[in-house]
Amino acid sequence: MATSATPRAWSVAALATRRHYFPALFVLLFALSLAAFWDNLVTDVHQPSNGDPKMLVHAFFAASWMLTLVVQSAFIRAGNVRLHRRLGTAGFIAAVGVTLSTLYLFVAKWKGWALMEPEVKANRLLLPAFAIFILLAYRNRRRPEIHKRLVLAGTLFLLEPILARLYDPYLVPVLPDAVNRWDAVAYLVYLAGTWSAFYLSLFVYDWLVLRRIHPVSLTGFAMAIALNALAYLG
Numbered sequence: 001m002a003t004s005a006t007p008r009a010w011s012v013a014a015l016a017t018r019r020h021y022f023p024a025l026f027v028l029l030f031a032l033s034l035a036a037f038w039d040n041l042v043t044d045v046h047q048p049s050n051g052d053p054k055m056l057v058h059a060f061f062a063a064s065w066m067l068t069l070v071v072q073s074a075f076i077r078a079g080n081v082r083l084h085r086r087l088g089t090a091g092f093i094a095a096v097g098v099t100l101s102t103l104y105l106f107v108a109k110w111k112g113w114a115l116m117e118p119e120v121k122a123n124r125l126l127l128p129a130f131a132i133f134i135l136l137a138y139r140n141r142r143r144p145e146i147h148k149r150l151v152l153a154g155t156l157f158l159l160e161p162i163l164a165r166l167y168d169p170y171l172v173p174v175l176p177d178a179v180n181r182w183d184a185v186a187y188l189v190y191l192a193g194t195w196s197a198f199y200l201s202l203f204v205y206d207w208l209v210l211r212r213i214h215p216v217s218l219t220g221f222a223m224a225i226a227l228n229a230l231a232y233l234g
Helices: 003-035 038-043 053-077 081-086 088-108 118-139 144-156 159-174 183-210 215-233
Strands: none
Touching: 003 038, 003 053, 003 144, 003 183, 053 081, 053 144, 053 183, 081 088, 081 159, 081 183, 088 118, 118 144, 118 215, 144 183, 144 215, 159 183, 183 215
């Protein structure tokens, strides 16, 4: 009986994972984004960046992209593929806006490659990767297994600014003093660990649903590692 139940239990887990994973993960990413920029939205609305047009344009497109992920994954979960595809172009436009507005910020704040912090270098390398993955996702919009993984992997390339905004106000106050003395190392461990946790969850999803790790998942993880290594070691 145990032998016959095991495939059935695996099938139930796979079905539940397929149905809930992407909607839940995109809701989590959206919630993290809100928490990261809560000061801009609620607690410190008069800060200078809130009156900077280039920052406002970037914030609009970034928020639109994250909200689009939540809405589009909810449509798929509800079985409304037609509406999901109808709004797909709007989502692609939001991604283009994220790319161009972020690129403008990079140009406006350019001080020379050698003067940049490693995480800033990494973000400059990861932006083209985001653009490429989202373009490939749009071109593969009729191939859902590829499409959704490209969208997620591309979005994870933009994770560092969100994690950076979460670290000081939410984690530093609760970390032991011994950890905070090694702030740069602690932040790097936090960054790498969180990034890896997201990809690990994707690998688990792949294994439950496909019984293998999808090539897009592996490619996204490898690119994240390679581009961050290039920024931190180069």
